Amino acid sequence: MKLLVKGARVVDPASGRDGPGDVAVVDGRIVASMPGKPDRVLDAKGLVVAPGLIDLAARLREPGYEYKATLESEMDAAVAGGVTSLACPPDTDPPLDEPGLVDMLRRRAKALERARVYPVGALTVKLEGRQLTEMAELAEAGCVAFSQANAPVADTEVLWRALQYAATFGFPVWLRAEDPWLAKGGVAHDGDVATRLGLAGIPAFAETVALATLLELVRATGARVHVCRLSSAAGVALLRRARHDGLPVTCDVGVHHVHLSEMDLGFFDAQCRLQPPLRSARDRDALAAGLADGTIDCIVSDHTPVDEDAKLLPFAEAEPGATGLELLLPLTLKWGVQAKLTLAQTLARVTSAPAGVLGVDSGRIAPGAPADLVMFDPQAPFRVDARALRSQGKNSPFLGLQLAGRVRATVVAGKVVYET
């Protein structure tokens, strides 16, 4: 199978390339030039062609939460959003703590022939923070890293041992930094808005206390840790220092946290109930700046489809999370424009940088690389409309708003898996 993407503006964040050109694909990989006649030509006139997006946090809700979303619906959403690879956190039911579950998930995902799915295994059994999972077995079954999703490891010794054990085998560990005691019962940033609305708060230092502990354990164990969903200015500052010290840590931020703050809670808008909570405007600005200066490596959708009833509840009782796969590209572009970055610099946060964290050879447009591509119109309006979203989760703080950036086609391993 030979595919030619013709007349595009080719943007490759890994090399910094941004200019007119074609992308030639033979048998699922990018080649320097098309040998002979292509089987299919995609006309990309006026469109950007970039590496497909790599999302380090997208919940597919299987197994166990099929009433919130199914693999079919969410894999459709992924490719409609230009996401060609995604890592799914282990907070399914049961959690991804057994090789059989991981194997089944991978097979089901592969059979759908949409995006590539990289399961993240549970770091502890049932995500309970007590007993380590059989990480080596899980890695053999296809887990690319180990995580607790939003569940804590309250016992610091277990955390230390888990990092030691993972470091023994060189497995990456992806963790959120949140002290479970300081966050207990909290539903919003412990600041002006929570005080006014009478919502139980989670202080910013719930993040820095846990992050300081985590960074010390990284220092002690040499584990490769990826810090997930940073949420505070103080957290960004801590991480900046750690990276300056040469610690082997990488980091991501949820795309909603780059744009929204506690002010967006308005009159108890349950769509803004997220984990971690939306913090102050100052925190949001620090996250956007940390992303621009490279302290934060990646933007993730933190895609969390929630059924409608679970959001039609008083704020504290509503289920946290937002749908994100289909908003990742337009919201990333919006951040890039605000940060005055080039398109290549902007897209690096959702392509080459997460590819580096995952250790995969996609996320770039170069001969030999997997032909995972997105074709999009960066200026075309994208109205966030519940009916138009392919994800089963219609939960978004951006519902009804207009963004810019529409995906026109998505290619995975040289196959067109989405086009419009």
Add this chain to the structure above:
Amino acid sequence: MPRNPQLNASGELQHLLSIEGLPRELLIKILDTAESFAGVTERDIKKVPLLRGKSVFNLFFEGSTRTRTTFEIAAKRLSADVINLNVAASSTAKGESLLDTVANLSAMQADIFVVRHGSSGAPYLVAQHVKPHEHVINAGDGRHAHPTQGLLDLYTIRHYKKDFSGLAVAIVGDVLHSRVARSLIHGLTTLGVPEVRVIGPQTLIPAGAQGLGVRVYHSMREGLKDADVVVMLRLQNERMSGALLPSAQEFNKHYGLTAEKLALARPDAIVMHPGPMNRGVEIDSSVADGPHSVILPQVTFGIAVRMAVMSMVAGGG
């Protein structure tokens, strides 16, 4: 942010969800209307026909005797039909959602929902989903707001002090968990009270309390000095000993209102409490029953204030 959901397009009261965001003129109008009802409650025949034929549903997802009773009395004095639902013990226990409960009652032709709920913001959710002719009155939601209590506190202060412009009001105790404090603070700052103070240990003062327009004190001696109004907050039993406070005794020693501490306030200071009181914890009996106390008149005023709110949201048409 969406338009203030409490007001209709012409700026009139559609629901009462929070004192925050209500314009000064509207607050004054509520207090004036309440004053006109105060006479009714003292008459032999304590009824006016303003809400005749209307149905008021008291929807209490959280236990309360006093607030529910005063709403019931107020509605009856306006000639409305009152239906009391102790939802905590019925539908939610069977797993029915808040909005389903409301939809069912709405099908029974409700005009006013008086909602108390343990979760902050629950009445907003209800208000977003009721029909245009239905009105929601917040009777206390989580830590967020208790606007009719705030209004009756404002009424009481105006009754005794006549004017808000020169006052120092001290609110004492568990501000962190208090919807009463939040509602009163918004009312006082909107009505131009120059000095609103909150007094309590750091553990009971919310983050960024200054953002509400108050001065924060940790010492009763400093905070009560020359206060015109002292509002004592109820300390919930479960908060008396644990990570927030070591013991009720120690709280009483430092933050309980005694005659001796009250002497720091102005000689004509009034003492208020939203009830129910923990005598010997946040307030001593000598003060609660003493000459400065206006705690029982607060309860009486509460009926007139609730009549005013109900007639203003639903009595127009």
